Amino acid sequence: MILIESHKVPKSEDHTRLQEYGVGIFSKNPTKSGLKKAIKKGLxxxxxxxxxTALFIKGDETIELFEIENNKREFHFPLEVLFEDDYLAIIYKPAGILVNGNSFATIDNALSQNLQKSSQSDAVRPRPVHRLDYPTSGLLLTGKTNASIIALNKLFENKEIQKTYHAITIGRMKQGGGIDINIDSKKALTQFKVLQTVKSERFKFLNLVELKPKTGRKHQLRKHLLAINNPILGDKEYYIKDLILNGKGLYLHASSLEFTHPFTKEEISISKELTKKFQKIFST
Structure with a gap:
């Protein structure tokens, strides 16, 4: 068996059965039935x-999900590795590929053949510790040891990892500010800054925007920009009628990651330049 995901239970005074508490904590088995099957299989x-299934979770435990190693096929797909050490790696995810999920063609399935195996005693198959949408390009952080996956998840929970995105948006915008609009009844905040604006015959104005999400809600940037009537160019899910660009993909790029390495304490700051489709509209 190989460890594929790990979850650190926060301290709590509540006691909950594992099969109830564990729903949604693992991307591989997010449902109650999936978790129950994994427990019964001894994973x-x-x-x-x-x-x-009868075990009660009381707080401060570490829950680990394993899988049978022979069931895992590697997806042979070359990845650009921008940073790697014995604990973690940062890779570039191209647009148009899933990070993980039920599909075989995912970044998750391609990591092992692109990264060096950790020499640490708790080495595991490399795992992404956050997500990027299928149409989004950019930097993806991965853990290579059990302790690293737990530590990186904790950094995200404590908002100690600074993520910066760049997008091209439609319509006239003010030069900067914050978008403080709840998503799914949960607080969500995005800081934005317009770097350049050009006139467009079809869209009137296009903007190169720097985005810093302060929370991590699903599709937060895309939803927030639509909410202020400046949807991201190429977005076919969050859009204004008659302002859809077909055939070019989504103009959203995860351009930088900054955080303190949880083990070496090194200040990590990695950036990835904008893709060619951005550069065709804006010279950076």
């Missing part, structure tokens, strides 16, 4: 011990 451990 879930709590604090290093085989778990059962």
């Amino acid at each position: 879930v451990f709590v604090d290093g011990k085989l778990a059962s």
Whole structure:
């Protein structure tokens, strides 16, 4: 068996059965039925011990999800590696490929053949620790050890990883500010700054915008920009009628990651230049 995901339970005074608590904590088995099957197959451990559906979670435990190694096929897909050490790696995800999920052609399935195996005692198959949408390009952070995956998830929870995106948006915008609009009844905040604006015959104005999400809601940037009537160019899900660009993909790019390395304490700052389709509209 190989470890594929790990979850650190926060401290709590509530006691909850594992099969209820564990729903949604793992991307591989997000549903209650999927988790129950994994437990019955002996693929879930709590604090290093085989778990059962009757187990109560009390807080501060480490829940680990394993899979049978022979069931995992590698997806042979070359990835650009921008940073790598014994604990973690940062790779470039092209637009038009899934990070993970039920599909075989995912970044998750391509990581092992692109990254060096960690020499640490708790080395695991490399795993993404956050997501980028299918049409979004940019930097993706991955963990290579059990401790690293837990530590990086904690950095995200504590908002200690600064992510910067760039997008091309439609319509006239003010030069900068914050978008403070709830998403799915949860607080969501995005800071934005317009770097350049050009006139467009079809869209009137196009803007190169720097975006800094302060929360991590699903599709946050895309939803927030549509909410202020400046949708992202090429977005076919969050758009204004008659302002859809076909055939060019989504103009959203995860351009930089900044954080303190949880083990070496090195200040990590990695950037990736805008793709050619951005550069055809804006010279940067």
